[in-house]
Amino acid sequence: MIVSRLASGALLPVGAFLATMLAVPFLLPNPYYLSILSLACMNAITAVGLNMLLGFAGQISLGHAAFCGLAAYATGIATATYGLPMWGSFLLAIGLVALVALLVGMPTLKLTGHYLAMGTLGFGIIVYIVFNESIEWTGGPSGMVGIPRLALFGHELWEDTEYYHLVTGVLCLVLLLSLNLIHSRFGRALKAIHTSEKAAMCIGVDIARYKLFVFVLSAVYAGIAGFLYAHYLGFIAPSSFGFHVSVQLVVMVVLGGMCSVWGAVAGAFFLTMLPEFLRVFENVETLIYGGILVFCMMFMPQGIVGGIGTLFRVLRRSFRPEAVSAQTGEERNG
Amino acid sequence: MDVSSSLQYLFSGLTVGATYGLTGLGFTIIFNTTGIINFAQGEFVMLGGMLAVICQSALGLPLPLAVLLAMLGATLIGAIVERVAIRPVRTAPPINLVIITIGISILIRSAMMLLWDKDTHTLPHFSGTDPITVLGATLMPQSLWILGITAVVLYGLRTFFRRSIFGKAMLACAHQRKAAWLVGIGVEGMVLLSFMISALVGAVGGVMLAPMTMTSYDVGILLGLKGFAACILGGLGNPFGAAAGGLAIGVLESFGAGMISSAYKDAFAFIILLLLLFVRPSGLFGKPEVRRV
Amino acid sequence: MADSLLQCREVCVRFGGVQALSSVSCTVEKGTITSIIGPNGAGKTTLLNAVTGTVDPASGSILFAGEGLTGLPPHVRAGRGVLRTFQNLEIFTNMTVLENVMAGRHRMGRYGVLDAFFRTPRYRREERATRDAAMHALGFVGLESMALLPAGELAYGNQRLLEMARVIVAAPDLLLLDEPAAGLNMQETRQLGELIRRMRDELGITVALVEHDMELVMDVSDRILVLSFGAVLAEGTPLEIQRNPEVVAAYLGTDDEETTDGGA
Numbered sequence: 001m002i003v004s005r006l007a008s009g010a011l012l013p014v015g016a017f018l019a020t021m022l023a024v025p026f027l028l029p030n031p032y033y034l035s036i037l038s039l040a041c042m043n044a045i046t047a048v049g050l051n052m053l054l055g056f057a058g059q060i061s062l063g064h065a066a067f068c069g070l071a072a073y074a075t076g077i078a079t080a081t082y083g084l085p086m087w088g089s090f091l092l093a094i095g096l097v098a099l100v101a102l103l104v105g106m107p108t109l110k111l112t113g114h115y116l117a118m119g120t121l122g123f124g125i126i127v128y129i130v131f132n133e134s135i136e137w138t139g140g141p142s143g144m145v146g147i148p149r150l151a152l153f154g155h156e157l158w159e160d161t162e163y164y165h166l167v168t169g170v171l172c173l174v175l176l177l178s179l180n181l182i183h184s185r186f187g188r189a190l191k192a193i194h195t196s197e198k199a200a201m202c203i204g205v206d207i208a209r210y211k212l213f214v215f216v217l218s219a220v221y222a223g224i225a226g227f228l229y230a231h232y233l234g235f236i237a238p239s240s241f242g243f244h245v246s247v248q249l250v251v252m253v254v255l256g257g258m259c260s261v262w263g264a265v266a267g268a269f270f271l272t273m274l275p276e277f278l279r280v281f282e283n284v285e286t287l288i289y290g291g292i293l294v295f296c297m298m299f300m301p302q303g304i305v306g307g308i309g310t311l312f313r314v315l316r317r318s319f320r321p322e323a324v325s326a327q328t329g330e331e332r333n334g
Numbered sequence: 335m336d337v338s339s340s341l342q343y344l345f346s347g348l349t350v351g352a353t354y355g356l357t358g359l360g361f362t363i364i365f366n367t368t369g370i371i372n373f374a375q376g377e378f379v380m381l382g383g384m385l386a387v388i389c390q391s392a393l394g395l396p397l398p399l400a401v402l403l404a405m406l407g408a409t410l411i412g413a414i415v416e417r418v419a420i421r422p423v424r425t426a427p428p429i430n431l432v433i434i435t436i437g438i439s440i441l442i443r444s445a446m447m448l449l450w451d452k453d454t455h456t457l458p459h460f461s462g463t464d465p466i467t468v469l470g471a472t473l474m475p476q477s478l479w480i481l482g483i484t485a486v487v488l489y490g491l492r493t494f495f496r497r498s499i500f501g502k503a504m505l506a507c508a509h510q511r512k513a514a515w516l517v518g519i520g521v522e523g524m525v526l527l528s529f530m531i532s533a534l535v536g537a538v539g540g541v542m543l544a545p546m547t548m549t550s551y552d553v554g555i556l557l558g559l560k561g562f563a564a565c566i567l568g569g570l571g572n573p574f575g576a577a578a579g580g581l582a583i584g585v586l587e588s589f590g591a592g593m594i595s596s597a598y599k600d601a602f603a604f605i606i607l608l609l610l611l612f613v614r615p616s617g618l619f620g621k622p623e624v625r626r627v
Numbered sequence: 628m629a630d631s632l633l634q635c636r637e638v639c640v641r642f643g644g645v646q647a648l649s650s651v652s653c654t655v656e657k658g659t660i661t662s663i664i665g666p667n668g669a670g671k672t673t674l675l676n677a678v679t680g681t682v683d684p685a686s687g688s689i690l691f692a693g694e695g696l697t698g699l700p701p702h703v704r705a706g707r708g709v710l711r712t713f714q715n716l717e718i719f720t721n722m723t724v725l726e727n728v729m730a731g732r733h734r735m736g737r738y739g740v741l742d743a744f745f746r747t748p749r750y751r752r753e754e755r756a757t758r759d760a761a762m763h764a765l766g767f768v769g770l771e772s773m774a775l776l777p778a779g780e781l782a783y784g785n786q787r788l789l790e791m792a793r794v795i796v797a798a799p800d801l802l803l804l805d806e807p808a809a810g811l812n813m814q815e816t817r818q819l820g821e822l823i824r825r826m827r828d829e830l831g832i833t834v835a836l837v838e839h840d841m842e843l844v845m846d847v848s849d850r851i852l853v854l855s856f857g858a859v860l861a862e863g864t865p866l867e868i869q870r871n872p873e874v875v876a877a878y879l880g881t882d883d884e885e886t887t888d889g890g891a
Contacts, residue, residue, distance in 0.1 A: 060429075107612045114371055118566040119611055122604040125559070129601040177744045184743035184750065185757070188730035191721050199717035202679055203797060204705035204734030213740075243559065247373075247436060254433050259721075283448060290440030294419055297434045301426045 010179030013262075014172050021168045031160045036276050037269075038160070038232060041167040042225040044268035045174050047252045048261060049221025052178060054250065055258030056187065057214045058194030059109065060117045062246050063124030067219040068226030069131060069241025071097045073138055076147045076230050086151050086231075094223050101219030102212065109211045124246050131238035143237030150231035167228055171265075174221060178261050190214055255296055257303025266304040338470030343588045345468075349477040349546065351584020352484040353379070356539035357561025358568065358576030359491070360532030366508030366571055367521070367528040368424075370431045374415065374439040376558020378533040381408040382540025383549035384446055387455040397458060405537045411442070412533025416526045424525070439554065446551040457544040480542045487538060488577055491531075495573075500527060508571065567607055569620025579618065583607070632657040632801055632833050633678065638687035640673050640857075647673045648857045650687065655801065655850075660827055660834045662844045664868075665854035666877060671837045672714065674854065675803050678835075679711050680704045691801065706734045708800035712790045714809055714837075720779035724770060724789055727778045728761035731793035764796035767830075768822060784815045791822060801833050802826070808840045816840055820847045845869065853877070 021041075025034060046068060053059050074093040078084040084092065108119040132141050139145070149156045150166070157163045181187055189210050192200035201207050230236050248271065256267020274292065278285045300307035357379050364372045385407045389400035419434055460479045465472040495501035506514040507524045515521050539557075540549065547553075561576075564583055568575025583603050590602030610618070633655040640648040648670045655661045663671045676682035678689055680701035689696045696704055719727050735757075742750040765771040768788040773781065781789060787807060794802055804823070808816045820843050826832045838844050844851065844865070851868045853860040855877045861868060868874055 108608075111611055111615050114365075114570055115566060115611060115615055115617070117371070118563065119608060121559075122563070122608045126601045126604050126608075129598060133595075133597045133601075180746055181740070181743050184754070185729075185733055185736040185738070186740060186743055188722065188726055189733055191726075192719050192730050192733075195719045195721050196717040198681065198701075199713065199719070201701040202681075202705055202711050202713075203731050203793070204702050206700075206702045244555070251433055251436060254429055258429075284444075286440060286444035287448060290437045290444060293437030293440065294434050297426075297430050297437060298419065298423050301423065301430050 010176055010183075014176045014179065017175070017265075018168065018172045021172075022165070025161050025164065034160045034164045036273055038164050038167050039229075040269045040272035041164075041171045042229050042232070043249070043252065043272050044265045045167075045171050045225040045228075046222040046249055047256065047264035047268040048171075048174055048178050049218035050249050051253045051256075051258060051261060051264035052181075052190065053214050053218040054253050055260075055263070056182065056194060057190040057211060059211055059215070060113075060250065061120040061215070061218070062117050062243070062250060063120035063122075063127070064218065064222050064249050065241045065243075065245035066124040066127035067097050067101060067222035068229065068245075069127060069236075069238070070100060071223035071226035072230035072236045072241070073131060073144070075227050076144050076236055077137060079148050079231075080144070080146045086148075090227060093227050094220055097219050097223030097226075098216055101216040105212045105215040105219075109208065109215060121243065121246070124243055128238055128242045131241065138238070141238060143235055145235050147230050147234045147236065149234060150228070163232055167232075170224065170228065174224070175261065175265070182261060186210075186213075251293065255293070255300075255303055257305035257307070259302060260305050263303050263305040270304060336470075339592065340589075341469055341471035343592045344585060345471060345473050345477060347585035347588030348581060349474075349480050349584070350543075350587065351564075351581035352480050353539040353543045353557065353580070354560040354564045354583050355577035355580025356484060356487060356535050357557050358564030358580045359487075359573050360536040360539075361561055361565045362568075362571060362573045362576045363504075363528045363532040363535070365565070366573075367504060367525045368420070368431070369511075370428050370435070371562065372529075372532070373432060373435040373558065374442060374554075375532065375536055375561055376554030376556070377439045377442040378408050378412060378536030378554075379540035379543075379557045379561070380446065380549065380551065380554035381411060381442065381533075382537030383457070383544035383553065384450065384455070384540075384551060385537070386457055386541045386544060387549060388450060390457060391455070397460070400457075401541050404541055405534055408537030408540075409530050409534045412529040413526060415533075416529035420525065420529070421522060424522070439558070443551055443554060450551065452551060454548045454550040455544075456548045457541070459545045460542075474546065476542070476545050480546070483538060483542050484577070487535060488574065491535075491573060500524075504528060563604070563607055567610065567617055569617030572617075572619045575617060575619035582618075630657040631655065632692060633835070634690040635674070635678070636688045636690070638674070638677055638689060639685045640670070640677055640682055641685045646857055648677065648684070651854070651857070651859055652687075653852050653859060653862065655833060655835050657833050658827065658831060659849040660823060660836060660847050661850045661852060662836045662838060662848040663852045663854060664838065664841070664844055665860070668856075669854040670857040671854055672805055673857075675711065675805055675835070675837055678704075678801075678803060679709060705797075708734075708798075709803070710794040710797050710799035710801070711803040712794055712805055712807060714806040716783075716786050716790060718778045718781075718786050718789060720777070722778055723774070724765065724776050724778050724781065725758070725761055725774040727789055728764050728792045728796050729757050731764075731796045732757050732760060734797055760796050761792075764792040767795055767825075768792045784811055787811060787815075787819070788822075791826075795826065795830065795832075798830075799832055801835065804834060804836045804838070806837055806839060808838055808843050816843055819843065823847050 024037060046064060050061065050064050053061055071093040074096050075089045078089040078092050079086065104123050108116065108123065111119045131138050149158055157166060189200065189205045192203065192205055193207055193210060197207055252267035252271050253264050255271065256265065257263030275285065275289060278288050281288055302310065357375060360375045360378060361371060364370065382404050385404035386400045389395045389403045390397055395403070415438055419438055420431065423431065423434070459476045461475045463474065465474055495505055503514065503519045504524050504527065506519055507521055511521060560583060561580070564580035565576035567582060568579030586603045586606055587599045591599035594602055631654040635651055635653050637650045637652055638648055639650055651674060663674060665671050673682060677684050680696065680699055684697065691707065691709060719730060722730065738750045738753050762771060762774065765774055768791050770785060770788055770792060773785065778789060808819055811819060823834055823836065824847055827834055848865050850862065851865055852862050853868060853874050860877055861871045861874050
């Protein structure tokens with residue numbers, strides 16, 4: 001039983017998720033929904049990475065939108081301004097993000113707790129200001145236009161459905177790799193750092209190196225999302241990568257549930273789609289958004305995924321009355 | 335750079351820095367009793383300014399009364415926030431509480447936008463707009479008000495923490511929550527009190543800054559950010575460090591804007607902040623964490 | 628003395644103005660259980676921390692298997708086979724019992740990140756071996772039936788055992804136990820003593836034990852080192868230590884030293 005539980009891998013759930021996602025265009029052949037889902041997938045890619053950093057290794061970053069932005073602007077400038085081929089631009093953008101994350105992470109990850117939050121927040125703001133002010137490169141606050149649509153093997157993905165398939169595929173790949181990593185000695189080391197740094201180092205985990213590794217990895221995920229974003233919309237502006245976006249990414253991770261990789265996906269989908277559903281309320285839209293955020297966090301402390309888990313347990317308990325007394329007994333003892 | 339323009343930068347830096355400091359002070363007070371960063375702190379500052387604007391321009395109240403009502407209103411909202419959204423879930427992990435305060439800040443901001451409007455407003459200066467000239471630099475009377483009120487607030491808080499039983503109890507909570515609880519201090523009441531005091535302090539900052547820089551429903555975001563930076567720079571948990579941190583950031587920004595470029599003034603302040611954190615990971619006046627196994 | 632696994636030579640540790648350890652020299656022989664005892668504040672845990680690298684000595688040297696450890700970070704020392712447990716349990720509560728123990732084997736990990744990403748045969752092989760070793764270690768301490776429980780749900784005594792399994796699985800050459808009996812009842816303490824002895828006899832682990840429970844110490848120790856006020860007061864077999872008048876004085880206080888009673 002133990003063997004099957006640990007070695008079965010993540011192929012099955014990720015495959016099921018992929019199948020569901022691919023079925024959506026048939027059920028909802030509406031380009032508007034597809035574009036929102038595409039954006040949700042991109043956010044989910046970033047959130048999954050941030051969850052590795054925040055949920056598993058316990059290190060906060062309030063500057064992850066900057067990594068999305070760095071990749072988006074890098075590929076925008078490389079392709080639109082200098083006409084670099086798509087694959088070259090991809091390598092350039094991701095390489096740049098990884099390098100910046102490495103250089104920023106080395107001093108910043110020495111900070112802990114709220115100081116780390118401030119450090120990453122400061123980095124995000126500095127990058128945001130650079131996007132705004134280096135107008136000759138980025139177009140400044142009004143943004144950058146004319147970024148070519150993504151092309152794969154010489155074929156430009158103009159159809160929304162095609163792009164949707166692409167981002168879904170990339171998200172599933174990212175999920176698969178992340179789940180695999182979590183179920184390895186690296187994942188265990190990250191979780192160890194989260195609960196007890198001193199115990200982690202005393203079992204041989206090089207804490208500084210692992211923090212840096214997961215920081216760079218999550219930045220690369222954010223970079224991939226930023227790359228996809230730039231070539232999807234063809235237009236980027238600094239406001240898409242500002243402080244509030246970084247905060248929103250953290251909210252996605254926590255609201256989704258930090259206990260699992262899937263939580264980040266749930267949080268990203270929920271928070272990306274919520275404003276679209278609330279659009280009918282026009283003026284009170286943000287009011288309701290804030291209210292839902294507070295409400296969810298108050299009543300689902302374990303996030304969406306954790307909340308669903310609790311719901312299942314409660315349902316199972318109510319169907320099996322004899323289990324109730326045993327459970328309450330346990331609670332009294334614990 | 336000549337004396338008069340450096341003095342000018344210093345004046346404007348200190349003026350803005352004082353409000354950053356007051357915002358940071360609010361962060362610190364709540365952090366000390368709860369261990370969380372209250373992302374709605376900037377909204378308390380906004381509430382101070384905006385409520386005063388509403389009382390003064392819409393209700394036609396005289397300025398002192400409007401200011402007083404604004405401060406009371408913000409304090410009341412601080413209390414409501416604690417009772418409704420924080421107390422019921424006080425045992426939740428800190429990150430959850432932080433997210434809740436993010437939600438609250440969105441709520442307060444959009445409620446203000448709905449109840450009032452999206453425009454920018456201004457308050458009359460407290461005592462006229464005739465500038466004072468000092469060594470060739472001009473100083474607005476409002477700046478003196480801001481610096482003076484900040485000093486009074488700091489002194490008042492110091493007396494409160496040192497002399498009054500509530501203040502001592504709050505310090506005890508900050509130091510050791512469990513021990514404070516064991517000696518019979520009502521930790522819940524202290525948390526409520528801390529939300530009220532930081533809302534009040536924030537509102538004071540908002541009210542006095544409004545005549546200088548205008549105010550609107552969304553000024554809280556940036557002020558909150560700067561206040562957070564101020565209390566981190568000063569060393570989290572140290573109220574006077576937060577005030578000093580605020581002044582330092584204000585002055586840095588002002589000189590950065592004057593000497594480098596106004597576009598990069600925020601970046602300048604944050605770069606200095608980051609470099610400082612790399613050298614002193616617990617801020618200027620923070621106690622370095624003693625590592626014991 | 629050819630077999631001494633750990634040698635501390637004139638180790639001094641200062642915390643600010645406080646001299647926590649002043650010129651402590653001691654050895655731990657391979658294949659033995661050596662206890663470090665002494666009144667509260669005598670520097671026992673500090674000595675242990677100096678060996679594992681969480682505290683830097685101001686002077687002196689620490690040799691492990693003939694090589695200097697001084698200056699190496701804790702994870703490198705763990706990598707060389709110096710493992711420890713903690714006085715306040717440091718269980719990874721965000722993992723299952725089995726995962727905790729598997730995490731303990733980190734220092735033996737060989738596969739790379741890419742192996743993990745793509746679940747290569749190398750990854751599978753090593754994970755299987757790690758899992759088997761972890762189950763074996765859990766079996767050794769008697770927790771195998773709880774392998775899939777969240778570690779935080781274990782009772783206190785079982786969490787102690789889990790921490791033991793987590794170090795056993797790493798096949799330490801030298802294992803430092805920091806007050807492993809703290810919080811255990813008499814029966815659990817007796818079982819713990821048995822476990823420590825089996826670790827020496829069946830697994831060949833050299834143990835250094837910091838402990839307050841004298842019954843346990845006298846029961847399992849081959850050698851005992853007594854610290855008092857940061858200095859070595861005595862060293863010897865349990866019998867020698869029990870008969871040493873200075874040790875008795877340090878523990879019970881003599882007429883002229885009543886105020887400095889350690890209160891252990």
